[in-house]
Amino acid sequence: MIKNCIIYKFSDESKDARNVDKSRFSESNLEACFQEASGFARKRIEAFMTLVQNEKISLEEETQTQYVATFSCEFRAPKLIAAGNPPPFVPVSFRVWLRKGNPFVISFDAGRKSSGASMALLSYATTGDPSLIEHIKLTKEGFLKLKDWALANSRPIPGGIRGITMHDIEEGTIKFKQIVLNSPQLEDSPLFNRLLDSASAIANLSFITPPLNSTNRPLSCRINYWGGITIYTPNLLDSEIGELIGIFEKILLG
Secondary structure, three states: OOOEEEEEEHHHHOOOOOOOOHHHOOOHHHHHHHHHHHHHHHHHHHHHHHHHHEEEEEEEEEEEEEEEEEEEEEEEEOOOOOOOOOOOEEEEEHHHEEEEEOOEEEEOOOOHHHHHHHHHHHHHHOOOOOOEEEEEEHHHHHHHHHHHHHHOOOOOOOEEEEEEEEEEEEEEOOEEEEEEEEOOHHHHHHHHHHHHHHHOOOEEEEEEEOOOOOOOOOOEEEEEEOOOEEEEOOOOOOHHHHHHOOOOOOHOOO
């Protein structure tokens, strides 16, 4: 089964305000977030309120590396036709990891809008402000660090690059707005390396990890610049997800 994750981070200004208190989770909902928010954050939460109802976030578990929360709600289904009655609300529930020792938060198997609503509730529950958890933005430098980690010769079995989407690439006298490359062992292609050097930005990268320490097997993954991760390897263990997330965190903090 494909696993989808989204990485977020607490803003720098939230560092001294964060407090994980189970009782505060039960008090967090979009109405409370709306009353506390201002400016763009208030408009964003107001938009969530048209899509989400009966929302709640609960603290379920504490492990050595993270707090585990569950967000549940009724989410308005996408509208498939232009006319007719409004689409129904459907039950939604997913896990959220609040990592220890760093500012990162990860949602699992959630759409971007429902995930965004969960971050507002989590931010309010832990800081009193619903706007202090934000999307990460992976820069070209971050993607290059990830590529170098996957291909490191120091590992007995290195990983590989399977696909990439690049923006604003100069090739000779022509400037391309976007170029997409997909191929096994893309890292061996001179074209890939030449275009990568020229690209101003990277939108996503598909790759195979080296065998992980936790299970000694590689994972097939794709990561987007806004923190969305898809893991295609079946029967994932939490230990594998945690190790992979830890690698991304080191790259983002580096």
